[in-house]
Amino acid sequence: MTDELPRDRKNASSASSFEHKKHVRPKQESGEREEWVWILDYLPYGKEDDLRPVYQKKPLIQSLGDNKFVLLELIPVEGKVPPVHIKTHIGPGEKEYVDRVKARIMYDELSRGAKLELPLVLADAVKAQEARFIKFYNDAQPVSMRQNSLELLPGIGKKLMLDILAETKKKPFDNFEDLKKRVPPLRDPEKHIIDRIIEEMKGGQKYYVFAAPPKMKRE
Template sequence: MEANSKEEHAIVLDFLPNGYPFDTRPSHLKTPIVQAIGKNRFVLLELVPKKDILLQPNQEVYIGDGKRDHIHHINGRIPESKLTRTARAELEFVIRKIINENQQRFIDFFNKAPPLSTRMHSLELLPGLGKKRMWEILEARQQELFKDFADLKSRIHLAPEPDVLITRRILQELVGEEKHMLFVSRPEHLQRPLQH
């Protein structure tokens, strides 16, 4: 995942045809709002659809630089706290769906995850994965890299499924002030400068 790459596609979490309910402007001044999550960097976005377009939760929309069929423009990133109830209800399901559709990308994480320091490994940042399971994964991947989630599950006994582990980590990164971001792109104003 490139640090500067932009999202090309997003999945709709919620569509508000009359804008936010707490918006006190007259209804003719309100714009429809789409809350969505980027498929590549898991960025929460606020989008404005084109006129007379109706969108459904779980619908994929193109948000890249080319011609967009459904989206007029991108308002920007939004914090997890600004998501509607519907968007929050859809969030975990949509993240898990993205993970399962892109298994190779996430199995590569298990195959290539590096240590963060002499005392901590990036695999340990997955909720529910302790030192014992981390060492099992490291030893198993040294013998042969994992092919997919089924291969990982057959060789390593994980209490939660691999996609559930990754989903939980992504949710933590979206909600909290995590020091290490494994899957979610950190907002530009929070980027730490490279130390030389």
């Protein structure tokens, strides 16, 4: 079970779409299941470290979940080759490119191509869910006595954090452009989100803000 962090008493009753969770033991909870994924790489002969003869190898898809940013390995529909960087449905119903989910994987298990594609896909995913991430900036709360959730974002220190909080007190940000206009030192708010998501995918974090904690490493 994850422990919810203490919030500012004034905001204790306010609902937030972000739950800052301490990492105890990652598991696939119902809220972490993905209905949609972004294709990161198509591997016609499976993983590079698969030493079986070519005729025994099966194609694989490596993908990024659109909700909790879970990394998944998928079995493609026979005869279908999904384009990289598209978003496709993997939930119940008609199968477009994905036959089934094979396994949840770790960041280190991504192919070289998938790792290169990941920041580009995340840029589109974050932009598509702009309201979700603007809410994070608007609703930022302390995660400890000395740290605000904004400081979990790579590149955001105390001064920038205080500038953002000062502006939210005046009026919530409407979108990324509004945020950049009102806090000029924050030149690329999307990138701070993307960098944090990738950090969380790699594991070893005390708090998981956007991504589900990675699965336990196989022995």
